Amino acid sequence: HPDDRAWLEATASAPFDWADAEAALAVAGDDAVALAAATRALRRRVMLHTIARDLAGGCGLAEVVATVTRLAETTIRATVAAHHAALVDAHGSPRDARGRTLELVVIGMGKLGGGELNVSSDIDLVFVYPEEGETDGARTLSTREFFDRLGRRVIGALHDRTPDGYVFRVDMRLRP
Numbered sequence: 725h726p727d728d729r730a731w732l733e734a735t736a737s738a739p740f741d742w743a744d745a746e747a748a749l750a751v752a753g754d755d756a757v758a759l760a761a762a763t764r765a766l767r768r769r770v771m772l773h774t775i776a777r778d779l780a781g782g783c784g785l786a787e788v789v790a791t792v793t794r795l796a797e798t799t800i801r802a803t804v805a806a807h808h809a810a811l812v813d814a815h816g817s818p819r820d821a822r823g824r825t826l827e828l829v830v831i832g833m834g835k836l837g838g839g840e841l842n843v844s845s846d847i848d849l850v851f852v853y854p855e856e857g858e859t860d861g862a863r864t865l866s867t868r869e870f871f872d873r874l875g876r877r878v879i880g881a882l883h884d885r886t887p888d889g890y891v892f893r894v895d896m897r898l899r900p
Contacts, residue, residue: 725768728768728769728772731769732772732773732776735773736773736776736777736780736782737782739777739783739787739791740770740773740774740791742794742798745766745769745770745798746798748762748765748766749762749763749766749798749799749802752802752806753806754805754806754809754810755806756806756807756810756877756881759802759803759806759881760881760886760888761886761888762802763799763802763803763881763882763891764886764888764889764890764891765888766795766798766799767795767799767889767890767891767892768888768889770791770792770795771792771843773791774787774788774791774792774843775843788842788843789835789839789840789841789842790839792841792842792843792845793835793836793839793840793841795841796832796836796841796847796892797832797836799882799891799892800830800832800847800849800878800882803878803881803882803891804828804830804874804878806881807874807877807878807881808827808828808874810877811870811873811874811877812859812861814861814863815859815861815863815864815865815870816859816860816861816862816863816864817859817860817861818853818857818858818859818865818867818870818871819857819858819859819860819867820854820855820856820857820867821855821856821857826853826854826855826857826867826871827853827854828851828852828853828871828874828875829851829852829853829854830849830850830851830878831849831850831851831852832847832848832849833848833849833850834847834848834895835847835848836848836849845892846892846893846894846895847882847892847893847894847895848895848896848897849879849894849895849896850896851871851874851875851878853867853871855867856868879894879896882894
């Protein structure tokens, strides 16, 4: 990625600029392939920028862990939104018995939950949803199946290696 050198030289004197990063993820939108490429490109740049600043003495531990934690939170949020939208397109929105829309809740455990991720951290996640129900589309699913599929997609989108690498290693062994 030879263009990263000029970008790094232009940006390394200040903390990572999240406005451009979040805009790039927004452009990918609900397109899973585009989002996978965008999240991996974002990871590459965040890690390059953070490690360079740390090695040059331009930031302390607090900035490193805040930046890597924000990377995780940002990519998780974008990934959940994209894959949720794809499942809604196929099966409708998950709803409870009163017709209210249900959302997946992602709980970051360990270093992610404590805001202490470092450049080599994995992420420990727990997925929960409010209650049982079913989707309101033509091909209905129980909320359990909907959120199980969503969780598997999110894990794969973050964890699976592509030619562009991975976003985060995901540890799901901490299920309550």
